[in-house]
Amino acid sequence: MRIVLSGGGTGGHIYPAVAVARQLEAEAEGSAFLYIGGKRGLESKLVPQENLPFKSIDITGFRRKLSMDNVKTVLRFLKGVRASKAMLKEFKPDVVIGTGGYVCGPVVYAASRLGIPTLIHEQNAIPGLTNRFLSRYADTVAVSFEGTESAFPGSKRVIYTGNPRATTVMTASPQRGYASLGIPDGSTVVLVVGGSGGARAINQAMIEMAAAVGRDNKAHYVYVTGEAYYEDTRKALVAKLGHLPSWLHILPYIHNMPEVLACTSLIVNRAGASFLAEITALGIPSVLIPSPNVTNNHQEANARQLEAEGAAVVVLEKDLSGQSLHAAVQRIITDEALRAGMSEASRRLGKRDSAAIVVDELRRLAAAGKG
Template identity: 35%
Template sequence: MNQKSKTYKFILSGGGTGGHIYPAIAIANEIKQRYPDSEILFVGAKDRMEMEKVPQAGYNIKGLWISGIQRKLTLKNLSFPFKLISSLWNARKIVKQFKPDVAIGTGGFASGPLLQVAASKGIPCLIQEQNSYPGITNKLLSKKVDKICVAYDNLERFFPEEKIIKTGNPVRQDLLDISSKKEEAIKHFNLVEGKKTLLVLGGSLGARAINQLIERELDYLQTLNLQIIWQCGKLYYQTYKLYGNTKHVQVHQFINKMDYAYAAADFIISRAGAGSVSELCIVGKPTVFVPSPYVAEDHQTKNASAIVSQNAAIMIAQEDLKVDFKNKFGQLVANLEKQEQLSNNIKQLALVNATKDIVGEVEKLLNK
């Protein structure tokens, strides 16, 4: 029987944030392309965003009653042991019923119990770690799984070296040819041709500190002769939408055509989540990272530092924005050579075939 026509079963788990969900969906889409008859099941955490996003992408999902341990002493931690027992019990039932050929985890609460159970049953397992500093779930699973696909160097500090494959993070395929879309992008956003464009990103929900920065420095940015595409996020749109009345400033709750936004941009200010960093490497525009200090293990600072160490971006700590922003950003806008250098260097770090390479590793596990 042709391997491609054989009906394989794949179980995927990842969630809690878009950074864990979207890679899992990208991997599932690539599997479906290679094995159209395959069965794919997702497992997520009940009440988290994967329970909505995965069905929207066309896949079935089952939910586990699981959450993370709070880092501070809190009453929520009292329920954690019960949730863990419940989710391990239900993960066992799901695995027994579905009988997957391979289990794939992309981080987040639910992937812990699911891959723990799958590995204990001898099912080949692969995890994908998006960040330069792994989360606790993937650190614990690394001893049990067969392969670990990563996006950064030097992760043998946390994972068994012989299991690591550097693939990069899955990204949207429509970003691969943005240089050809600049003209369409300028029309789409109704921008002034020939005027430099600053794209401001704070993630789908928004980033308060970045929004406050743009509000505070709006007059200054206009003295630099920039037009601004400002994605302020769902949580902050009502507060900042009034600035959309300012000349050469447009405020968006969410940007659907991200390929056009990237194509139009000459400069980008962004958080440093793993998905954003991987996209920005492919996009190759001069970027200022403002890492979120509120994430586990301060991983955004570590993600951004890995890029900055290659002289491929600028980083300003959130607490230093008031003091450093005008100086650092102003110097960047004034220095064409620096812009070119950052742009060329960040492109060198792009891993454009990540999704294909990860699924290539999954295929090897099918023959295990």
């Protein structure tokens, strides 16, 4: 099969597309890929690192108030459609998949105008603007959260697939995770992370809760600060504690996140959809602190889905402090029955075969397109 992938802006849009490519590679030797992303997006850096052929178009998103920038965005969209059509005619894909972000708009729209079968994947419980627009043109809409199919009432076909990123973590080695952190195998690990770039509010709560953790600690705490916050957070922790104890591990970034997740007993994190797919695939209980700075407050909607099933505790950022975070973590980490129940609930929500389901749908679309 020949597949064009598109998705950009954040890792949450990029990694599901990469997971689909990896699944198709495993299933069908000789598959060919082209990833069309934005010139300014994170995909321009991450996708080449994944050894996937990459081409770019220039695209920006709409502002939510009247602005001359929106006129420029429309012009960039039209130019992006023309550029995408040229790339698609040259590559001749069997099907095009978009996984979110503004760049998908011109790519998937161009494919639909050329009669190429298309699939879009929505990671969040509340659809993004681009996918809402594209749902009128795509042949299939795939959703990550069961029960959110109704968010696309005018679509030709909507299916529940889960998030393909869930499949990626299933082969990760917990032993390698422990080894990479310098933590003995079998230890209880509490992973605190504020997303790939870190989160100032979570870092501040981590600093505030550190002394209390030391008094009742029976676990290894791994604090991932984000590169921009690392030095200041580390200095603040040393100032508060006098030194960095052996149970406290401060890191700016984790490059082998699937392996670290595989050895994690409890995670404190934002509520990005791809991350939630990973932790539910592995059955990890969570304390979720949704970012309030996202479109349509979709992270809280994501988090509430897990909370409703008993897989997570939600702490809103306005209620976040060292004390509230410590209380939430300690209640879970010291109650084995509670943690086991949350783990089972998390695992029930996991869609570990998601990438395979998406690939099956791509095959169906490709076959229908050739018919």
